Amino acid sequence: MSSDKEIKFPEETLELVRRMMKRYPEGKQKSALIPVLHLAQAEFDGWLSPQVMDYVASLLNIQSIEVYEVASFYSMFNLKPVGKCTIEVCRTSSCWLMGAEDVIRHIEKKLNIKTGQTTADGMFTLKGVECLGSCGTAPMLQVGAEYHENLTLEKVDSLLDNLRKEDKRKCYTDHFDPQSN
Amino acid sequence: MGKKLLLEKDHVPGIRSYEVYRKEGGYASVEKAIKSMTPEAIVEEVKKSGLRGRGGAGFPTGMKWSFLAKPPGVARYLVCNADESEPGTFKDRYLMERIPHLLIEGMITSSFALGANTSYIYIRGEYFYVARILEQAIEEAYKNGWLGKNILGSGYDLDLYVHVGAGAYICGEETALLESLEGKRGNPRIKPPFPAVAGLYGCPTVVNNVETIAAVVPIVNQGGDAYAAIGIGKSTGTKLISASGHINKPGVYEIEMGITVEDFIYSEEYCGGMKGGRKLKAVVAGGSSVPILPADLILKTANGEPRLMSYESLADGGFASGTMLGSGGFIVMDDSTSIVKNLWNFTRFYHHESCGQCSPCREGTGWMEKILHKILDGHGSMKDIDLLWDIQSKIEGKTICPLGDAAAWPVASAIRHFRKDFEEYVQNPSSIKDVHHYYRLNDLTEA
Numbered sequence: 372m373s374s375d376k377e378i379k380f381p382e383e384t385l386e387l388v389r390r391m392m393k394r395y396p397e398g399k400q401k402s403a404l405i406p407v408l409h410l411a412q413a414e415f416d417g418w419l420s421p422q423v424m425d426y427v428a429s430l431l432n433i434q435s436i437e438v439y440e441v442a443s444f445y446s447m448f449n450l451k452p453v454g455k456c457t458i459e460v461c462r463t464s465s466c467w468l469m470g471a472e473d474v475i476r477h478i479e480k481k482l483n484i485k486t487g488q489t490t491a492d493g494m495f496t497l498k499g500v501e502c503l504g505s506c507g508t509a510p511m512l513q514v515g516a517e518y519h520e521n522l523t524l525e526k527v528d529s530l531l532d533n534l535r536k537e538d539k540r541k542c543y544t545d546h547f548d549p550q551s552n
Numbered sequence: 553m554g555k556k557l558l559l560e561k562d563h564v565p566g567i568r569s570y571e572v573y574r575k576e577g578g579y580a581s582v583e584k585a586i587k588s589m590t591p592e593a594i595v596e597e598v599k600k601s602g603l604r605g606r607g608g609a610g611f612p613t614g615m616k617w618s619f620l621a622k623p624p625g626v627a628r629y630l631v632c633n634a635d636e637s638e639p640g641t642f643k644d645r646y647l648m649e650r651i652p653h654l655l656i657e658g659m660i661t662s663s664f665a666l667g668a669n670t671s672y673i674y675i676r677g678e679y680f681y682v683a684r685i686l687e688q689a690i691e692e693a694y695k696n697g698w699l700g701k702n703i704l705g706s707g708y709d710l711d712l713y714v715h716v717g718a719g720a721y722i723c724g725e726e727t728a729l730l731e732s733l734e735g736k737r738g739n740p741r742i743k744p745p746f747p748a749v750a751g752l753y754g755c756p757t758v759v760n761n762v763e764t765i766a767a768v769v770p771i772v773n774q775g776g777d778a779y780a781a782i783g784i785g786k787s788t789g790t791k792l793i794s795a796s797g798h799i800n801k802p803g804v805y806e807i808e809m810g811i812t813v814e815d816f817i818y819s820e821e822y823c824g825g826m827k828g829g830r831k832l833k834a835v836v837a838g839g840s841s842v843p844i845l846p847a848d849l850i851l852k853t854a855n856g857e858p859r860l861m862s863y864e865s866l867a868d869g870g871f872a873s874g875t876m877l878g879s880g881g882f883i884v885m886d887d888s889t890s891i892v893k894n895l896w897n898f899t900r901f902y903h904h905e906s907c908g909q910c911s912p913c914r915e916g917t918g919w920m921e922k923i924l925h926k927i928l929d930g931h932g933s934m935k936d937i938d939l940l941w942d943i944q945s946k947i948e949g950k951t952i953c954p955l956g957d958a959a960a961w962p963v964a965s966a967i968r969h970f971r972k973d974f975e976e977y978v979q980n981p982s983s984i985k986d987v988h989h990y991y992r993l994n995d996l997t998e999a
């Protein structure tokens with residue numbers, strides 16, 4: 372993230388953080404850590420820099436180290452910068468049986484990167500992830516909050532094209548309209 | 553058509569909304585429980601129902617509930633396990649996405665039975681959009697007086713919250729889940745004490761799977777005896793099965809326990825047979841952690857009896873010739889499947905997901921992955937097969953949590969039933985077809 376951007380949530384996010392902290396008993400505000408880290412990652416360019424983690428620690432009134440040890444444990448938290456869209460392809464058994472390898476190889480070729488890397492233009496990061504609970508609609512991938520299932524290579528192509536056209540950062544916390552599904 | 557208790561209404565248009573759910577008879581169990589039953593009477597019905605935990609271990613739910621400590625003046629918690637990360641399992645997602653109010657209703661009725669005034673649904677972070685659906689349903693339930701203070705004028709208060717995780721299979725293990733809910737790394741706790749005595753924030757806690765909690769709704773509505781009348785033997789009621797792999801109709805099916813495996817795979821009502829008419833090679837019947845069985849042993853027990861979809865029948869023969877119902881993640885493999893490569897895939901998964909607290913699990917999963925990689929690379933020796941066997945036997949039963957066993961069983965069963973496949977790869981490396989070694993080890997740590 373650019374160093375000149377001030378690390379501070381906008382007021383409405385702060386309000387959300389306060390509400391989240393109230394979900395847990397008095398003195399147990401640390402419970403809100405993971406949900407708040409999700410908000411922080413969405414707010415500050417898709418990853419958690421040490422400065423962002425220190426900020427989260429100050430919000431929850433806990434030590435920075437308590438934030439670092441949690442952020443580094445969970446696979447959804449990025450400790451390094453990522454592209455605008457992280458393409459997370461499930462590589463576990465059922466998806467593998469249904470052709471996940473072909474999907475990954477196809478995306479690598481198309482974006483000219485290896486799994487774990489980000490495209491030079493900062494648009495895409497490709498990640499291999501474990502079973503996302505979509506095994507009956509395999510192969511599948513996730514971008515931000517959205518699941519893309521029953522993939523074919525054509526579907527992957529048009530998804531990448533659309534994401535490029537849209538040119539927007541995708542986050543797990545993105546609004547998802549339940550009625551649209 | 554088999555009887556359905558959970559998914560009977562899943563195709564009613566708009567069932568995700570409160571209005572439709574209520575019109576279809578929703579929240580009747582809360583009314584009945586709070587207005588006409590004592591908490592003890594509800595626990596009694598759950599005991600009578602014979603319901604067993606649907607998260608994987610199959611522990612009797614009524615018994616678990618009766619273990620809950622009740623020291624005066626100490627809060628008690630009900631935590632719903634919606635972490636659903638066992639490879640091959642996607643039933644909880646389906647239920648929550650389709651009929652979110654069924655889970656909310658079950659949470660209220662169950663919380664009342666346990667005397668919990670605050671309950672949480674811990675859902676895996678990747679299911680963020682499902683969490684939103686649940687939160688919307690919870691909001692509707694509050695608005696209509698099913699949650700909050702003085703529910704139905706009874707004096708009973710309940711707050712219910714959704715809590716998202718952030719990607720860690722181990723957080724499905726109940727004590728790791730509680731650690732995670734407390735805002736820590738998901739390291740399983742040493743037991744005892746069990747959560748029933750010291751769980752969330754050190755208070756007595758019950759952790760139950762989504763499907764278990766949902767099943768409390770028909771149990772309270774129709775009575776424990778009616779529930780127990782469905783199914784077979786100690787496998788009462790219905791079970792959600794997540795079917796995936798090389799079948800014509802993958803998906804979530806609610807089955808009456810006791811139908812045959814053959815019927816489940818081949819009948820039109822369920823999986824609709826093998827994709828492309830190919831031959832069945834193997835099945836992992838209960839999520840990645842349970843022993844894999846070859847076609848002959850999954851369709852029939854070692855005694856030649858038809859294998860049934862039930863806890864007992866799937867386990868018939870022990871690990872020598874049986875497996876487990878587990879989470880109901882039913883993965884079907886046809887004769888094009890490389891058992892060795894599938895095993896490598898599973899082993900890589902467990903290595904990736906080990907929390908790292910116990911050396912047998914942390915180191916053993918890594919070594920098994922490396923050895924399988926070597927075999928798939930065409931450099932394996934016969935000794936490597938024995939070494940794999942040796943390593944898995946030294947993980948099983950020697951770790952803090954059952955993830956160690958879950959990593960060991962797939963290896964043991966694959967070697968037990970498919971040793972020939974491993975030997976073929978060792979003796980004739982050119983037979984290793986369609987094995988791309990696509991994921992290099994450093995991809996895994998990088999990604």
Ligand SMILES: Cc1cc2nc3c(=O)[nH]c(=O)nc-3n(C[C@H](O)[C@H](O)[C@H](O)COP(=O)(O)O)c2cc1C
Pocket residue numbers: 604605606607608609610611613616633634635636637638721722723724725726727759760761762764765953954955958
């Ligand atoms: C490594 C591991 C992962 C688990 N994952 C889940 C899970 O995703 N969902 C679940 O309900 N139970 C899971 N369990 C089982 C839980 O520890 C616990 O037994 C279960 O939530 C109890 O609920 P039940 O009695 O309703 O089945 C897991 C266990 C282990 C050892």
Ligand code: SF4
Pocket residue numbers: 722739740905906907908909910911913914951952953954955956
């Ligand atoms: S068995 Fe594995 S996952 Fe479980 S506590 Fe030990 S190291 Fe962690």
Ligand code: FES
Pocket residue numbers: 461462463464465466467501502503504505506507509511639640641
């Ligand atoms: S194996 Fe890919 S979603 Fe389950």
